[in-house]
Amino acid sequence: MDIIVCVKHVPETAEAELKIDASGKTIEKTGLVFDINEWDDYALEEAVRIKEKFSGTVTAITVGPEDSDSTLRKCLARGADKAIRLTDLKFTNSDAYATAKILYSIIKNLHFDLILTGAQAGDDGSAVVGPVLAGLLGVPHATMVKKIEFGEGKAVVNRELEGGLEERLEVKLPAVFTVQTGINEPRYVSIMGIRKAMQKEIRVMGLADIGLNESEVGEAGSWLKIEKLYVPPVEKQAEFLQGSPDEIATKIIEILKSRGLV
Amino acid sequence: MAEIFVLAEHRQGQLRDITFEMLTKARELAEKTNADLTAVLLGKNVREHAKNLVEYAKRVLLVEDDKLEHFNSDAYQKVLSHIFKERKPILTVIGHTSYGVELAPRLAAALNVPLATDCIDLAFEGDALTVTRQMYGGKVNVKAVLRKAEGYMVTVRQAAFQVQKPPTPSNGEIEEIPSPLTEEITTKRFLQYVLPPPGGVDITAAEVLVGIGRGIKDQSNIPIVEELAKSIGGVLACSRPIVDKGWLPSDRQVGISGKTVKPKLYIALGISGAFQHVLGMKNSDLIIAVNKDPKAPIFSFSDYGIVEDLFKIVPPLRNKINELKAQKT
Ligand SMILES: Cc1cc2nc3c(=O)[nH]c(=O)nc-3n(C[C@H](O)[C@H](O)[C@H](O)COP(=O)(O)OP(=O)(O)OC[C@H]3O[C@@H](n4cnc5c(N)ncnc54)[C@H](O)[C@@H]3O)c2cc1C
Numbered sequence A: 001m002d003i004i005v006c007v008k009h010v011p012e013t014a015e016a017e018l019k020i021d022a023s024g025k026t027i028e029k030t031g032l033v034f035d036i037n038e039w040d041d042y043a044l045e046e047a048v049r050i051k052e053k054f055s056g057t058v059t060a061i062t063v064g065p066e067d068s069d070s071t072l073r074k075c076l077a078r079g080a081d082k083a084i085r086l087t088d089l090k091f092t093n094s095d096a097y098a099t100a101k102i103l104y105s106i107i108k109n110l111h112f113d114l115i116l117t118g119a120q121a122g123d124d125g126s127a128v129v130g131p132v133l134a135g136l137l138g139v140p141h142a143t144m145v146k147k148i149e150f151g152e153g154k155a156v157v158n159r160e161l162e163g164g165l166e167e168r169l170e171v172k173l174p175a176v177f178t179v180q181t182g183i184n185e186p187r188y189v190s191i192m193g194i195r196k197a198m199q200k201e202i203r204v205m206g207l208a209d210i211g212l213n214e215s216e217v218g219e220a221g222s223w224l225k226i227e228k229l230y231v232p233p234v235e236k237q238a239e240f241l242q243g244s245p246d247e248i249a250t251k252i253i254e255i256l257k258s259r260g261l262v
Numbered sequence B: 001m002a003e004i005f006v007l008a009e010h011r012q013g014q015l016r017d018i019t020f021e022m023l024t025k026a027r028e029l030a031e032k033t034n035a036d037l038t039a040v041l042l043g044k045n046v047r048e049h050a051k052n053l054v055e056y057a058k059r060v061l062l063v064e065d066d067k068l069e070h071f072n073s074d075a076y077q078k079v080l081s082h083i084f085k086e087r088k089p090i091l092t093v094i095g096h097t098s099y100g101v102e103l104a105p106r107l108a109a110a111l112n113v114p115l116a117t118d119c120i121d122l123a124f125e126g127d128a129l130t131v132t133r134q135m136y137g138g139k140v141n142v143k144a145v146l147r148k149a150e151g152y153m154v155t156v157r158q159a160a161f162q163v164q165k166p167p168t169p170s171n172g173e174i175e176e177i178p179s180p181l182t183e184e185i186t187t188k189r190f191l192q193y194v195l196p197p198p199g200g201v202d203i204t205a206a207e208v209l210v211g212i213g214r215g216i217k218d219q220s221n222i223p224i225v226e227e228l229a230k231s232i233g234g235v236l237a238c239s240r241p242i243v244d245k246g247w248l249p250s251d252r253q254v255g256i257s258g259k260t261v262k263p264k265l266y267i268a269l270g271i272s273g274a275f276q277h278v279l280g281m282k283n284s285d286l287i288i289a290v291n292k293d294p295k296a297p298i299f300s301f302s303d304y305g306i307v308e309d310l311f312k313i314v315p316p317l318r319n320k321i322n323e324l325k326a327q328k329t
């Protein structure tokens, strides 16, 4: 089985202090640690597991600048066979829709039985790339997939719905699945694996190589244009409890007492 | 007359809340732009829903077909494309739900209609549509404008808009459209629903919940918070990554894909406050959050906030509760 995995190199922001940059249209990236998008980590693991079971190849593809190579190297170390980076200044400000078109123009020339993406990118949270890519390729798709099984020319997948409910779907192959977290347990990479991956080649391609028109990518080719970023207004601002841990604990107890909770 | 479409979402015989949330927001936009508000309802034997929707919308477009018994984005796309080509709505509103995420992006691309997903607000400025959405797990809001077009599409976040019935029921008409589906959809077939495994613990029944998130760092730290939960007479709950890692069973998960809880007290420890989590707990009576990051979104949904390492707060808190209990007995 030949599998393509689309991966995005994103900043880890859960614990970081974010600053909006001078343009007001993006955050300051310096000082942030970048890694593979959480959902793509699960997608890659799933691809490698399928390959290990049925044999075949795994190709990791990213649209991003040169530092995305570290995410591709991670994929190679974890079991991907090939890696492709699509990089061009003209890709700047591409939204998820434009990104899907960029991915499409290379993937349409590759052989695949299955394409996996993450359910969403942790930075923009669009959840758009996978299904649009499937539409452009003219193959079926299923989103938020939590289990994949294979039959003759088809897959049976569990899709996550709300409140713990799932649905089982039968989908013809080739197809695009967007992978939800928890589908597997991503493996750790051995030092050996990383060393070996350093020697593998990353294919780099630009706008001209994939035969796309300038107007189809970047801001011109996007659905969305960012006007400004701002700190979200608070729905109800918490009252902050100050002091030493001990004092804070005492304050919490007082609050709980006043509410009859202890 | 220009039309704004709202795609009615229903499952297992129930119209889902998001439908009414969308109708509320879309009614506001329809009034401002002088457009008709049209609910689009697809399914098998769903006429009852249509009767419900006419109270909110000027019109319900009803397509009934056995092939629409279960949601299937391929079937929906065929039907909706057919309707779109005839009526060219200026805006189509779909839920950013498991159904909307499956349907909207591919539909929008096929129709060449610009789409913005997971919107928490939207407004027409002239004939341009601007939307508000979030990035980086809710730490940043974004105002964005969609590429100019004759029609736009959005998916909207659940619970972003509060349902309001129209002051007077809209008394809309039901307009039936014959299904354009001529054959079975074979690319993708619904097989069955899979229910969550029957759980041992019902967190929705607990009066006190101690919720843990990725800030707990390691499975070996769980006993520390479990002890706190025990002394306070509560139950341990968690955010999704804790279940994904297999540290707690899925019946403990709070949020959109887990449980919705409304305890008397919810203590959030090391949870950032992504909306998918917050939706499941924000109606708790009292929310106390402990997080190292003063900018964590959870603080804008909490009554009390503590900017501190949870491992510094949990032990003294547990000790003091135990002392208090000892005094009482
Ligand atoms: C379709 C879909 C459905 C989803 N459904 C759910 C759902 O039902 N429930 C859910 O929870 N999520 C759900 N998610 C995931 C959600 O988007 C977030 O990824 C998740 O809620 C983040 O969990 P977290 O807050 O524990 O982790 P993070 O976002 O990583 O936050 C960890 C927090 O811990 C803090 N921290 C770290 N160390 C410490 C310390 N020592 N002391 C104090 N604080 C510390 C950090 O500052 C940070 O704020 C869903 C996502 C999708 C796409």
Ligand SMILES: Nc1ncnc2c1ncn2[C@@H]1O[C@H](COP(=O)(O)O)[C@@H](O)[C@H]1O
Binding pocket: A006, A007, A008, A009, A037, A039, A040, A061, A062, A063, A064, A096, A099, A116, A117, A118, A119, A120, A121, A122, A124, A125, A126, A127, A128, A129, A130
């Ligand atoms: N720049 C990118 N390069 C490669 N894949 C991407 C890129 N952006 C998004 N994707 C894929 O599309 C998924 C959904 O992203 P999004 O639609 O942006 O939320 C991600 O999980 C990735 O698998």
